[in-house]
Amino acid sequence: MVSPVDSLFVKAQNTTLPKSLRPISPPPDNVPKHKHVKDLKLRTKLNRQAAHAARSKALVEDAELLLMSEAGKMQVETELERTWRIGQDDIVQGAGQEAAKGRRELKLDGGPYRSRYSRNGRHLAIVGSMGHVATFDWQTGTMHAELQLQETCRDITFLQDQSFFAVAQKKYVFIYDRDGVELHRLKAHIEPTRLEFLPYHWLLASVGNNGFLKYQDTSTGHIVAEHRTKLGACHTLAQNKHNAVLHLGHSNGVVTLWTPNIPHPVVQILAHLGPVVGLSVDPSSGGRYMATSGQDGIIKVWDCRNWKGTVREWTTRGGSAELEWSARGALGVAVGGSVNVYTKPSIQTPHVAKAPPPLYLTHPIPHRPLTSVRFCPFQDILTIGHNAGLSSILVPGAGEPNFDSTEADPFENKKARREREVKGLLDKIQPDMITLDPDFIGALAPPTKLTTAVNDTHDVPFARLPRLERLRVQGKADETELVDDDDEDAAEGDGDKNDKPQSRMEKEKRKMRGKGKSVKRYLRKQRKNVIDPTAVAIRAKLEKQREEKRVAKAIENGQVEARKPSALDRFRRP
């Protein structure tokens, strides 16, 4: 008979999601089923997550179809034609009316000039070495600020957007607002030569003649880090946009990579045999390639993943070259009296011969020296700073055609700019999170070596283990001496055949006295968890003596033949 209480056993038949909450797109194929997972609840959860991930991946692929603009290009029709033969006049004629505005010549006194675009490519800041500073919206031609600073200026950069810019002047770095009003004199940055702004960390980095790399947080005003490079005056600085690591090129040919939290370079390579003069990191491949140029006239492309030699290198005429990669991977090289542009697959494919890669575009500029090359974000424009001002040329295919309004929008209005500033501040990443691999955040932590097992038994709770045991479990205990002692005792115990396991006290008692006792005692006392150089040296010495003893014993037993003395032995080190 069924008890009335058992009538509660009615199961719900339909527990599906209401229609309004179900996803619209059909379920994706090839989703892992996690059949190996026993736990039903976990398996369901994993399946759901996998389906969600697959679905969103498919949706992202769909979204690529919605990208509106197409990248510019120059395409040859026959094999005999070469794109580099096309001059700027032809390109301007082939370009649309709006795009043709990009071809400009700014004739200015007080050069040579350097320039910098804002992150959305709308605004341009220029600085002449004699102290002429100007920022303007180059599309509408609206001037924001123009200053005659009357002293040597070496570099300029916008901060988070066009409303602030920093200038590396003769003695210090100064920050000006959009209208050119001096806001801050950063006295910590002495004799700066190059500036970089890390937009997601709100860090202004400068490197100067004294060889110090300094990071200043522009949202709080604190100096975050000061690194002494110990490599003298530095005139080359570039940032990797994907991991915010700064690349420094030094006058002895060394390129060093820096993060704020490590006081020494994370990577150091000898790149050139003379001073490094140009440096740039490829943003189109996630910061995978770095290009350097030296005063020796050599340009090298490096693979930042392994640093095993260069991917490609070639020699240019005309001495030191300025470099910059564009957002789509075109490398602009300003050397001698002309600018050359190389494009992507060829400069990144390994090539043994030291021949230059096929040229994409070239443009002569008769105003030496050429001191800066900058690609304009989201435009096919390359701006070259030189002695007589600035020249902008069109490089079809250099710019990323589709911008994202949440990151950088050339058409943003005042309200959007303000909104983005606040959002940027809220999302500010802490400086100590800069690492070579930016994906370590949110990745699985490496498996810990912690285990509560002692001799593979999980009896005692970890917290209740004695300290040494705990250290041993953690792999932190210094057990070198203990093992040696046991070995020796075992060797000594070989004489009497009854191999009973002896207690520690017994061992100690039966130990032969007098042989290196003081050294042993010393080492026993040194059994701590700090690596001491003296203890290490003594240990090495003991090890050596033991090895000699072992060899002598082996020779005595006839297992090994004694080495005959040679005439060359006199040259051996003791």
Added chain:
Amino acid sequence: MVKISVLQHAPSVHLPARPGDPTPTTRNLDPLMHPFARARERNRALNAAKMDRLFAKPFVGALEGHIDAVEVLCKKPGSLSAVASGSWDGGVILHNVSERKHIRRIQGAHEGKVSGLCFAQDDRLLSCGVDSKIKLWDASPQDDITDQRPLNEYPGKSPFNSIDHHRSDPLFATASNLVQIWDETKSAAVSNLTFPTSTETITSVRFNLSETSVLGSIGSDRTFTLYDIRTGKAERRVVMQMGSNALAWSPTFPTNVLLASEDHNLYTFDVRQLKTPTHIYKGHVAAVMSCDWSPTGLEFVSGGWDRTVRIWKEGQGTGPEVYHTKRMQRVSSSIFTADARFVLTGSDDGNVRIWKAKASEKLGIITARERAAIEYRDTLKDRWKHDNEVGRIQRNRHLPKPVYQAAKLKRTMLDSRAVKEERRRKHTRVGESKPNAERKKVVIAEQT
């Protein structure tokens, strides 16, 4: 000829067509366009977790009126605002929670404390007390408060501890030294239900919400008993290690019952399988005095002798939300409101307090954008909860010092007990004593 095309953005596409129009936005989901996406998202999750704690102000207000400890609270079925509270001074107050006003106030409803309250049909209220009386009151709003007489009075033989009304029929059950079923129209009990051999005092009785003729009770013999009014007898009973103080049937999963135990824990049982509880909820540092399910059946609230209110998620045995104030004393009754947004607690200091069920929820009108932002933040918090920093902020709760110390002491005691047990096991013969699962320690015997 060389084909040349140069990139250009048409301003007409990217600028508003007319002044006042929103500026068009474009998206490019290429990961290279979004450097540090993960780091920034983590940052946002961290901010969301911090904001969540920043806005965690759960106390909404207090309903005053009682001059002694509040013993019992009950909500009116089908109403969002009507709540009745009974006190040790014998008074019963009907509150309008949304307006925080008294609908009706009955002073001296019983001699001694009011031990049970429940709503009957047609806007009437049943109360029982330790004066061995059950009274039926009119619970409709009235202007003159002079009329303090009950509609009906049912005399009992012994002091009552609890009362509960049948879901649909005009029946109600009371708990004294036995469970009695009463008809609203008859002055004597219709039937007496008791487990054959039991001599205990029944402390609480509750009708199942879905299988309406089944009722459960807890008693002073550390028992939980199931009855059926159709057969008119006790069906099953379990004796537990420690007694329970309150029970509540799940509103959405009819076989689930929640017991608030004297041993600081809460247990859910599946009545089909009474040998072990389905879940143990650990967190209180003193006896749990009351519990109530959220109408969604996904959460429940408990109030304890440790002067804290805790809100638990079903199936998640640790880390509940903890509410406390300096002035709140031992919490003797706690209920969820019918919209699952608020929690009411009655405590020894004579106040009925209103708390938010979600501590950082914003009250009032929420715009669509705000709602979207809240949902985004919730998702972020959930996605990054395994991050050390985010998780720590999310989990951390400030506790009053005595509660914190008691929890610490309790943890120490339990740890050392576990270690002692482990050592004992280590030194007995292999296989002689096996570790006992925590869930199997709860029930001593199951009787039918």
